[in-house]
Amino acid sequence: MASPFFQEIVMRLICVLLLSLFLFAAKTEAAEVVVAPPGPNSVCPVCGMFVAKYPEWVAAVVFKDGHTHYFDGAKDLFKFMRDMGSYAPGHGPGDLAIVAVTDYYGVKTLDARGAFFVIGSDVLGPMGHELVPLASRQDADEFMADHKGKRILTFDQVGAEILRGLDKGSPK
Template sequence: MRLVTTLLLILFLLAAPAQAGEVVVAPPGPNSVCPVCGMFVAKYPEWVAVVVLKDGHTHYFDGAKDLFKFLREVKRYDSGHSEADIVTVAVTDYYAVKTMDARSAFFVVGSDVLGPMGHELVPLASRQDAEEFMADHKGKRILTFDQVGAELLNGLDKGGVK
């Protein structure tokens, strides 16, 4: 029964037209684990982040924080691939709960919303959504993809952002 449900979901996602800004990727399977922390990803669909490689291999993450850690050290987490092999980087928009291109997302840090691994980068589709989320959830900063650095990731792991 579970296999049939999974296959139907995959067929639906492949057949459904993507909305503007949405990146359609296959959902993680029940045994998909984050290559950074080892957590089972399918339990947290509202936080899923994804990297798709040229050869079709897909890595799923339990949140944007681990996605960014992976992107900083691809060889550490996947010795058979490099940064040049990455074709898709996607995160799940907090409000729409749909995967979108991570490079165009806005990330709120320091909010009162925690992900599966604690303090997290909360992805949003627009600056307006990010500002609204920040006001509603006591966020500290809004960042773009290129502004997420190692120091920030370490800070999130240590309990937040100042």
């Protein structure tokens, strides 16, 4: 049988682990970031649309040198990220300071890398089928239920096939 001292150490370790898990689980919301709003003549580098007309869909990349590109939705942001050399010659992923999307429910600017994206819902963006950004997994689950979404994705799960499916109107 273990000594009372050993049992106490084990219990304290278990408490620390449980507290750590709780704190990690509690931090499942994308961080809010500050990005200047697009000007009236800001144009999406991917599709050419004026983005200020759709403030609830605006996405942006801010480079370390302060230069900002705005997008009419997360879908075009991801297209830009996948082929940055074509859209922003001389810039690469290492030059990025901020990658931001607008939260669907809170209409606040979020760090895209921590956001959740729902595809296949009945909510369309300015360019049709869209990646709908949400701040938390809980919000994404709620959105899925309310808007018949098909999948919830993280930033790293959005690939070329997802983007092609959205453009074809058949997100899976």
